[in-house]
Amino acid sequence: MTDYKTHEHDVLIIGAGGAGLRAAIEASAAGVSVGVVCKSLLGKAHTVMAEGGVAAALANVDDRDGWKVHFADTMRGGQYLNNWVMAELHAKEAPDRVRELEAWGALFDRTKDGRILQRNFGGHKYPRLAHVGDRTGLEMIRTLQDHGIHRGIEFYMEHTVTRLLKDGERVVGAFGYDRERGRFRVFRAGAVVLATGGIGRAYKITSNSWEYTGDGHSLAYHAGADLMDMEFVQFHPTGMVWPPSVRGILVTEGVRGEGGRLVNNRGERFMFNDIPDLYKNQTAKDAEEGWRYVTGDKSANRPPELLTRDHVARCIVREIKAGRGSPHGGVFLDIAWIKEKIPNAPEHIRKKLPSMYHQFKELAGVDITAEPMEVGPTTHYAMGGVRVDGVTQMSTVPGLFAAGEVAAGLHGANRLGGNSLSDLLVFGKRAGEHAAAWAKEHAAPAPVEGQVRDAAAAALAPFDRASGENPYTIQHDLQDMMQDKVGIVRTESDMASALDGLSALRRRSANTRVEGNREYNPGWHTALDLENLLTVSEAVARSALDRRESRGAHFREDHPSKSDEYARHNTVVSRASDGSMRLRREALAPIRDDLKVVIAENNA
Amino acid sequence: MPRATFRITRGSGESAAFKDYTTDVSEGMVVLDAVHQVQAESAPDLACRWNCKAGKCGSCSAEINGKPRLMCMTRLSDLDLSMRVIIEPLRAFPHVKDLVTDVSWNYRVKQRIRPFKPRKPDAPDGTWRMQQSDVDRVQEFRKCIECFLCQDVCHVLRDHHKHEEFAGPRHFVYAAALEMHPLDVEDRVGDLRGKDGIGYCNITKCCTKVCPEHITITDNAIIPLKERVVDEFYDPLTRLFRIFRPRKPEAGS
Known part of the structure; x- marks a missing residue:
């Protein structure tokens, strides 16, 4: 007889980053009982590290923006492997999700007329990222946390789920342990939402913390769900490279959004040497035009540093491999140079990028207002994940939902910066809403004792x-x-x-x-x-x-x-009955005609 | 490669004791790196909290050579490595094991502080208008990463154990962020005086000194809140006016 404690909820959410918290708030608003399990303390999840901002076509800074442009940008960035249903919902709903945060107490930086300010970011045609300096993620997670704690949600801090429990085909709960005492817990639930984030810990150099071991991906896979697009792992172009102990820690794209330039050891601004065809007519011809763009000139195109992350990361790798890198195996990212352009540049930099200033000063002894940073690619984000229905976020296993980084579809082959924070709001909400609806119609049966016993035995084997x-x-x-x-x-x-x-x-x-x-x-x-x-x-x-x-x-x-052969399908893996991993190619759903027109218009 | 010795609290409860670990030290290392190295080399069950490793999540709080600090932001090059580096858990909270303490009290206190309540939206589309200067005023408080170092160092909690009567510096910063929020219409002044026990703070400013986010906790958060308490409850003229003062505007949805 396994010794464990049982907890019952209508909806169990695994993960308390932005997606998990947003899902919990929505599910509790639907009047069901909600439990949230998180590996760390509340408010420490990786959302806290997000710096640049949340992408939403509010059109506060440039009124040419709108959901269609955001949709087209997301599809282009994802090289058209995206689930277009999700891309459309995301572009349409992100503005409301951001405004809602403000109603819950979030404070974003403002435009002159008092509305939410938006900044430029890689792959976004217009200034689109609502932000608070460079600590947007902290503002978001704290807002969701502080709102969520008053909603009657039960939080299980420092608990880890090791297995999902099933009743036939349906997921009906989870098995795990509490960190503090190592006691086993069984969570019974009508619906389970995975919001466990990414897989960065599979790599040596990563911006992710210890938590990001692909738990949700793995739990879903072993419960029989499909994983999709797993080949697409985003290497963020700018992580710290020195000193060794901080290698991989993120340097926000916001540095480039504010005019930061990438330079090799010859002082060459190498990003101008390789601009992909898909972006040729949207990229600045020279440094002067690039500067005009980052300072708000609507007639200018973006500098090549703000091309998509996959491309920038590869260019940096090429410079390093060709021997044109910085002393510690990166390249230089220089924001200090803007002192040639504006008065009191150091003050401006400290105001716009306070946590970057702090991070480099304290961890690397580098003053970014006076000298360049050394940066190189770092494993950052999994575009791939649990294959879900674009509207409900339900996986291919009944009763199992996924939202945020652990879910696949929105970002296709590459995610645009700022689209993850909007992703977790839009689809966190949807997952919470649909999980609650499912749970209302599907009560959780008692857990199968055999599954609990197996899970407990596996957990104790190392002892x-x-x-x-x-x-x-x-x-x-x-x-x-x-x-x-x-x-x-x-x-x-x-x-x-x-x-x-x-x-x-x-x-x-x-x-x-x-x-x-x-x-x-x-x-x-x-x-x-x-x-x-x-x-x-x-x-x-x-x-x-x-x-x-x-x-x-x-x-x-x-x-x-x-x-072209590979342009028409997503890669899907699932667990075969013999326990091996089976791979298949899943044809893309044909895109709706009106959305085709939107894409064509925005590519013109 | 140079080596250094770390004297780390091991165990829990009555049996907790220091144990020394010696490990290699390389350029740029922080205390958290040394703890991880010890974990991988010789003490796999050494308990410590950490997440972001960049001073943004506030998980790895500890006392290093007697000072409350984040392990991820304390560079070994700033410590005297000719002597043992002492790493202990926070003292203001119940010890769990090794470097981990039970900080759940902080979450309970936060929950009892009255939540954000916005005024009615300014625009017909349900949005608000705010000036950057209004937003800037509270940004300092919203930078807080909830590392609880300020709670740890505060003598009201650390030495006098007034956890039941005193919310602590972190929650005064939180209350200040809400009270000075440009949209908020809730009134927390009575609570601050009452169940939050702001009067216990005698402004020794220890909290400000240990804050890794450099929030001027005492001067910018606690003292203005104390002034509000005085204005509302102890100023004779205000007390008189209060009788005739119109009620605060109604909150929006």
């Missing part, structure tokens, strides 16, 4: 072994391998060897041993997270191997161009 490997070593080896073989530049042979490597790591992970007891034991938690990391890593490698072309964030050195 039972007399000898075995340190889980940290396996995690580090996995991260090194993924970085090396399934990173920004990919080849067939590297990825095939990565799949062999993953099999070997899987054998090792079945033989971990942890020291100590169940109370707040990070070694144990690391051992349990390995299964998730291995699952998502395999999904990324298999999907990337199958896509023999380069598109968006996925770059194949052996197939460097886009191919």
